[in-house]
Every structure is written in C-alpha cells, then in structure tokens.
Amino acid sequence: MEQQKATESVNVGVLERLACTAAGSILVTRSLTKPTFGRLLGAAAGADLMYRGITGHCALYQTLGLNTAAQQRNGSDMAASAPEVTRSITIGKSPEELFAFWRDPQKLALIVSHFAQVTPLDHGITHWRLREPLSQVVEWDSRNIETPPSSIAWESLPGSKLVNHGNITFRPGPDSVGTEVTLHMQFDPPLGSVGAAIVSALHKIPRGVAGQTLRRFKSLVETGEIPSLALNPSGRGNSDSI
Amino acid sequence: MKALCWNGVNDLRVETVPDPSILNPHDAILRVTMSTTCGSDLHFIDGYIPTMRAGDVIGHEFVGEVVETGPEVKKVKKGDRVVVPSFICCGQCWYCKHDLWSLCDNTNPNAEEQAAMLGYPTAGIYGYTHAFGGYAGAHADYVRVPHADVDCFPVPEGLRDDQVVFLSDAAPTGYMGVEFCNIHPGDIVAVWGCGGVGLMAQKSAFLLGASRVIAVDRFPDRLRVAREKIGSETINYEQVHSVLEALQDMTGGRGPDSCIDAVGMEAHGTGMQYQYDRAKQALHLHTDRGDALREAIMACRKGGTLSIIGVYGVMDKFPVGVIMNKGLTVRSAQQHGQKYVPRLLEHTVRGELDCSFLATHRLPLQEGPRGYDMFKKKHDSCLRVVFTPQA
Numbered sequence: 001m002e003q004q005k006a007t008e009s010v011n012v013g014v015l016e017r018l019a020c021t022a023a024g025s026i027l028v029t030r031s032l033t034k035p036t037f038g039r040l041l042g043a044a045a046g047a048d049l050m051y052r053g054i055t056g057h058c059a060l061y062q063t064l065g066l067n068t069a070a071q072q073r074n075g076s077d078m079a080a081s082a083p084e085v086t087r088s089i090t091i092g093k094s095p096e097e098l099f100a101f102w103r104d105p106q107k108l109a110l111i112v113s114h115f116a117q118v119t120p121l122d123h124g125i126t127h128w129r130l131r132e133p134l135s136q137v138v139e140w141d142s143r144n145i146e147t148p149p150s151s152i153a154w155e156s157l158p159g160s161k162l163v164n165h166g167n168i169t170f171r172p173g174p175d176s177v178g179t180e181v182t183l184h185m186q187f188d189p190p191l192g193s194v195g196a197a198i199v200s201a202l203h204k205i206p207r208g209v210a211g212q213t214l215r216r217f218k219s220l221v222e223t224g225e226i227p228s229l230a231l232n233p234s235g236r237g238n239s240d241s242i
Numbered sequence: 243m244k245a246l247c248w249n250g251v252n253d254l255r256v257e258t259v260p261d262p263s264i265l266n267p268h269d270a271i272l273r274v275t276m277s278t279t280c281g282s283d284l285h286f287i288d289g290y291i292p293t294m295r296a297g298d299v300i301g302h303e304f305v306g307e308v309v310e311t312g313p314e315v316k317k318v319k320k321g322d323r324v325v326v327p328s329f330i331c332c333g334q335c336w337y338c339k340h341d342l343w344s345l346c347d348n349t350n351p352n353a354e355e356q357a358a359m360l361g362y363p364t365a366g367i368y369g370y371t372h373a374f375g376g377y378a379g380a381h382a383d384y385v386r387v388p389h390a391d392v393d394c395f396p397v398p399e400g401l402r403d404d405q406v407v408f409l410s411d412a413a414p415t416g417y418m419g420v421e422f423c424n425i426h427p428g429d430i431v432a433v434w435g436c437g438g439v440g441l442m443a444q445k446s447a448f449l450l451g452a453s454r455v456i457a458v459d460r461f462p463d464r465l466r467v468a469r470e471k472i473g474s475e476t477i478n479y480e481q482v483h484s485v486l487e488a489l490q491d492m493t494g495g496r497g498p499d500s501c502i503d504a505v506g507m508e509a510h511g512t513g514m515q516y517q518y519d520r521a522k523q524a525l526h527l528h529t530d531r532g533d534a535l536r537e538a539i540m541a542c543r544k545g546g547t548l549s550i551i552g553v554y555g556v557m558d559k560f561p562v563g564v565i566m567n568k569g570l571t572v573r574s575a576q577q578h579g580q581k582y583v584p585r586l587l588e589h590t591v592r593g594e595l596d597c598s599f600l601a602t603h604r605l606p607l608q609e610g611p612r613g614y615d616m617f618k619k620k621h622d623s624c625l626r627v628v629f630t631p632q633a
Binding site for chain 2: 176177219226228229230231232234235237
C-alpha cells in the first residue's frame with residue numbers, strides 16, 4: 001500500500017522530469033549569477049520545475065488528473081507479452097518481383113544482416129542466428145510456406161531454442177505507388193529465467209528491427225544497395241556501422 | 243585526410259580522419275575543391291539540435307573533382323568537376339521520381355530513428371546530424387557521394403568553384419522557395435532574411451518574374467548587398483515602427499503577394515517540444531525566435547503565399563488562425579536540389595546568375611574553426627566563408 005502510494009505520487013514521465021530539472025537549473029543559475037526582479041521570479045519558477053523534475057510529482061497534474069508516468073508504465077506492461085510486431089512499407093515494384101526477391105536466400109541474408117545471420121540449408125530450410133548479444137542463445141531453423149505472389153510465411157522447426165513464426169505479404173497499392181508490404185514477426189520464448197531474459201532483450205528491438213528490415217528490403221530492391229555508414233570517416237575513426 | 247569535425251557545442255577542430263572509400267556500387271569519391279559554411283550548421287554548433295556525435299565531419303555544400311567511382315556508376319567519370327546537392331537522393335523511389343528529392347526514401351541509414359521524430363524519414367544529408375543520416379560531411383579533403391550518377395552535376399566549362407558551390411544548397415533552396423510562390427507578372431515578393439539563402443531567394447524572385455522584391459533584415463551591410471547586388475528594396479526591422487506597416491505602405495496597402503521566410507529559428511529537439519511548451523507556459527517566457535515567421539504571416543496579402551525555407555525544429559505560437567482566415571497558401575520543404583541544379587547552372591552559364599558574391603571570405607580548411615566563428619558573428623560583413631581544403 002505504501003509502495004502504491006509512492007508510485008502514484010510520481011505523475012511526471014521520465015523525459016519530462018529530465019527536461020524540468022535541466023530547465024529549472026538554468027533558471028535558478030541565471031538568477032544567481034545576475035539577479036534581477038524578472039530573474040528572481042524565474043528562479044522561483046525554476047525551483048518549482050526542479051522540484052517537479054527531481055521528485056517526479058506535479059501538483060497541477062494531480063489537480064488535472066494527469067499522469068504521464070503512468071502512461072509510460074502502462075506502455076512497459078504491454079510489452080511484457082510475447083514479442084510481436086507488424087510493420088508496413090510501400091515498395092515501388094510488383095508483388096511478383098518482391099516475392100521472388102524475398103525468397104532468394106542470399107538476398108534475404110543481406111536484408112536481415114543487421115540483426116541475424118541467415119544460412120541456407122537443404123530442402124528449403126534456413127538456419128537463423130541472431131547477432132550479438134543474443135547469438136549464444138538464440139538460433140533456430142525455419143521453413144517457408146509460400147503463396148505466390150501474395151505472401152511468404154515461415155515458422156521455426158520443432159526443437160528450436162526460440163519458437164517463432166511470421167509472414168510477409170505483398171498487396172498491390174493504388175496507382176503507381178507499387179506494392180504494400182507487411183511484415184509480421186512473433187516470438188514465443190521458452191519459460192523460465194532464460195526465457196524472461198530473451199523476452200526482455202527482444203522487447204528492445206523488434207519494432208525498430210522490423211522497420212529497418214523493411215527499409216533495407218525497399219532500398220535494396222529499388223536502388224540495388226542499402227544505405228550504410230560502414231567506414232564513414234569521423235574523428236572517431238571509421239566504424240559508424242550500425 | 244584533414245576534416246573539420248564537430249566535437250561539442252562551439253567546439254570545431256580540424257582533425258586527421260580516415261579517408262572515405264567506395265562502399266556501395268553507386269558511390270563516388272570526390273576530392274573537395276571548395277565547400278562553404280551554412281547558417282543551418284550554426285544550429286548544431288550552438289547545440290540546439292540533437293543527434294550530433296563528437297567527431298562528426300561537418301559541411302554539406304560543396305564542389306569537387308571525381309577521383310574514384312563504384313562499379314555501377316555509369317555517367318560520372320573520374321576527373322569530372324561536379325557540384326553536389328546537400329541532400330543524398332537515390333533517384334529511384336516515388337519521392338525522387340516526383341521531384342520531391344529531399345524526401346527520398348532510400349538514403350537515410352538512420353531512418354527508423356528519424357521517423358520517431360518526424361513520423362516518416364527524410365533523405366540523408368552530408369555532415370548534418372545522425373537523424374539526417376550521419377554521413378560524413380564535405381569540409382574535408384575527400385567525401386563519399388552515394389548515388390553519384392543521380393547526385394553529381396558536372397560543372398560547365400569556364401565556371402569557377404565560387405560560382406557553383408552555392409548551387410549545392412543556398413541557391414536551390416532560395417529558388418525553390420520562390421517557385422513555391424507561383425509568381426505572376428507584377429507580383430511583389432517579400433523575403434525575410436538576407437543571408438545566403440535569403441539573397442538567393444531574392445535573386446530567384448526576379449529570375450522568376452517578380453516585379454519587386456522587398457528584403458527584411460537588421461544588418462545594414464547585408465541590406466546593402468540586397469539592394470546593390472540583387473536590386474531589392476529593403477526594410478531594416480530595427481529601424482521601423484512595424485514591418486507590417488512598412489510593407490503595407492510600400493504595396494498600396496495590399497501587402498506582398500508572397501512572403502518567404504529565409505530566417506528559420508534555432509531549432510530545439512523535437513522530442514522536447516511538450517516540455518518546452520509547458521516551461522514557457524508556466525514561466526511566461528517569450529522568445530523572439532519565431533518573429534520573422536509570424537511577421538511574414540501577418541504581412542502577407544489575403545490569399546497570398548507563405549513560403550517557409552528557413553530551418554525549424556520546434557515552433558510555438560504559430561498563428562494558424564491568421565493563415566486560415568486570410569486564406570494563405572503555405573508551402574515548405576528542405577531543398578529539392580536535384581530538381582533545380584540543372585536550371586541554375588543554365589542561368590549561371592548565361593550570366594543571369596552569379597552567386598560568387600556570397601563568398602565574402604576565403605580560407606584554407608585548416609582555418610575552419612575561425613571561419614565558422616566569423617560567419618556566426620558576422621564579423622567583417624561576412625556572408626559566407628568558403629574553404630579550399632587542399633590550398
């Protein structure tokens with residue numbers, strides 16, 4: 001109960017708290033370095049902002065019944081289910097071309113190389129191994145179920161360390177925009193602490209990874225290359241590859 | 243190679259960094275022969291826009307010589323002198339094919355991160371934050387140019403670097419801003435800002451048929467350039483009671499047919515907009531950073547066009563009611579340079595356009611930090627500093 005109350009007293013989200021603290025500090029510092037009437041008023045407001053930032057509590061929010069921290073907590077709660085993601089992109093090619101491109105193991109390996117290493121095995125089976133830091137625990141074999149030219153589904157084979165399935169669909173878009181492509185991926189991690197760790201790690205990536213996968217697919221099909229920062233010169237050297 | 247690197251707020255240094263190399267099949271490597279400062283660089287130099295990383299090579303407006311090409315580069319050849327628009331464009335996606343080049347779908351390696359801020363990603367830019375691609379910039383001995391056949395425009399014989407370097411960004415940005423105005427004979431165009439982009443917008447307004455151009459700024463030397471080099475009429479906003487009234491007096495009470503904002507504001511991180519708004523609301527803080535845009539909205543005649551080519555991050559107090567009730571058309575974009583460079587080169591060859599007057603100061607790249615400092619402080623009537631990397 002005590003903990004519940006403490007949680008409720010935090011009604012300002014994390015980013016907002018950081019911003020409040022920073023803005024508040026600036027206002028207070030300004031008034032200290034060169035006090036004027038206006039700046040002292042600002043300092044009072046700055047102190048309030050800092051309080052808001054440091055404690056995470058806003059009286060105005062309480063009065064208005066707002067709670068930006070709870071929105072963020074609820075967001076994390078939702079993420080506690082099995083990692084699943086659906087993303088869409090429009091690509092300026094026909095469904096037939098995209099279907100043929102995706103089912104080519106070498107091209108697929110290039111498209112997903114930002115998060116997985118894909119190796120074609122015999123009988124239409126591919127071996128997947130996630131990149132670091134999950135490469136030690138997460139690998140599986142998968143098989144495609146093809147419905148040309150509208151979709152390719154896949155599922156991990158029995159015995160996989162990470163049970164997962166997904167599909168990509170190709171639907172003609174209006175006029176000359178090309179094909180609407182939707183990628184769906186779902187992971188069903190094992191139970192127990194290892195499973196929880198995988199779920200936790202996977203939750204940080206799927207939406208971005210799926211989006212990036214589609215963007216890489218689009219760029220490769222439309223332009224023949226994937227934009228890259230590998231070997232990008234900088235004062236940090238040339239290792240901007242992401 | 244030597245390159246001008248951003249290392250933090252107001253911390254630029256010339257450093258030795260690795261040379262770029264051909265990475266993708268449509269890449270070319272250019273030996274940079276001239277590059278220039280741009281006002282938009284000041285936003286991250288001052289620390290107002292996020293996603294810079296210490297060590298980033300900056301610079302996005304340049305001309306150079308092709309020294310190496312990838313296996314799929316067919317048109318551009320080693321030895322070509324080329325000018326390159328600041329946005330990197332694939333030439334294949336829907337946006338490129340519809341002449342909306344800066345919205346290219348295929349050149350931002352950090353598209354996912356940027357889409358989180360804008361809803362959808364834009365094209366990548368050289369040397370301009372990781373949200374906009376993270377590509378190394380052109381204040382360097384060499385630069386990698388992806389999609390070289392699409393993005394490299396050969397420089398016609400007889401044109402100097404200082405005549406074409408601004409065709410990389412300032413000139414097409416200004417030209418586009420005027421094209422947005424759909425100028426009719428007799429139109430009067432007002433332009434806020436007499437920096438490189440504003441001056442190019444004023445020049446373009448005349449090229450595209452405006453009868454009169456009125457420039458608004460506060461620096462007497464820049465206003466003088468607008469009068470003497472372009473033929474603009476000028477308003478020094480620090481010396482008039484009201485820019486709105488001054489413009490009304492100059493236009494028979496109608497107001498300018500089109501108003502172009504070539505000022506922009508010091509951008510703030512978009513993710514912080516809510517916090518920023520709330521802090522301002524709570525504190526009654528005011529900032530004059532949106533004044534040019536608000537003034538342009540007020541001054542524009544009924545049914546006129548507002549063209550926004552200044553760079554914005556977060557904007558508050560945007561008087562949409564004025565736009566709505568006066569029936570204004572609002573147009574805006576980052577520059578679609580690949581659409582405009584060919585015709586700007588034609589104007590230059592015909593002698594109708596010579597941007598070289600913008601290059602008020604010429605320095606070797608080694609003096610990059612000093613160049614940006616004088617550019618930022620507008621010392622010595624500085625409009626633009628151009629760098630010659632291998633001088």
